[in-house]
Amino acid sequence: MPTWRPRLNALGDELRFVLLTSGANVADYAQAPADAWQSDLLKGLKVVLSKAEGEKCPRCWHYTSDVGKVAEHAEICGRCVSNVAGNGEQRKFA
Structure with a gap:
C-alpha cells in the first residue's frame, strides 16, 4: 500500500x-x-x-486567528497584510 x-x-x-x-x-x-x-x-x-477556527479574511477567504491584528489593515489577516504591504509570501507549488 x-x-x-x-x-x-x-x-x-x-x-x-x-x-x-x-x-x-x-x-x-x-x-x-x-x-x-x-x-x-x-x-x-x-x-x-x-471546521476551521478563527475569522474569515474578506480578502483571501481563509479562516484564521489573526484577522484584524494589524491596525493599519484591520479587516484582513496577517498573510494578506504581508502580501499587500510587505514582500509577500513565496510559494513553490501552488
Missing part, C-alpha cells in the same frame, strides 16, 4: 492551497479516526474534515 504522507508533506504549508482550504495537516494513516473518509481511488489515504 503506497504511503501518501511523504508526498503530501513535501508540499508543506502549501498543501492548504492545493486543497483549497484554510488549513491542512498530514498525520499517520494508522492514527486516523474510525469515521475518517477512506479513498477507494487512492489506497492508503484517509481524510478528516473539520
Whole structure:
C-alpha cells in the first residue's frame, strides 16, 4: 500500500492551497479516526474534515486567528497584510 504522507508533506504549508482550504495537516494513516473518509481511488489515504477556527479574511477567504491584528489593515489577516504591504509570501507549488 503506497504511503501518501511523504508526498503530501513535501508540499508543506502549501498543501492548504492545493486543497483549497484554510488549513491542512498530514498525520499517520494508522492514527486516523474510525469515521475518517477512506479513498477507494487512492489506497492508503484517509481524510478528516473539520471546521476551521478563527475569522474569515474578506480578502483571501481563509479562516484564521489573526484577522484584524494589524491596525493599519484591520479587516484582513496577517498573510494578506504581508502580501499587500510587505514582500509577500513565496510559494513553490501552488
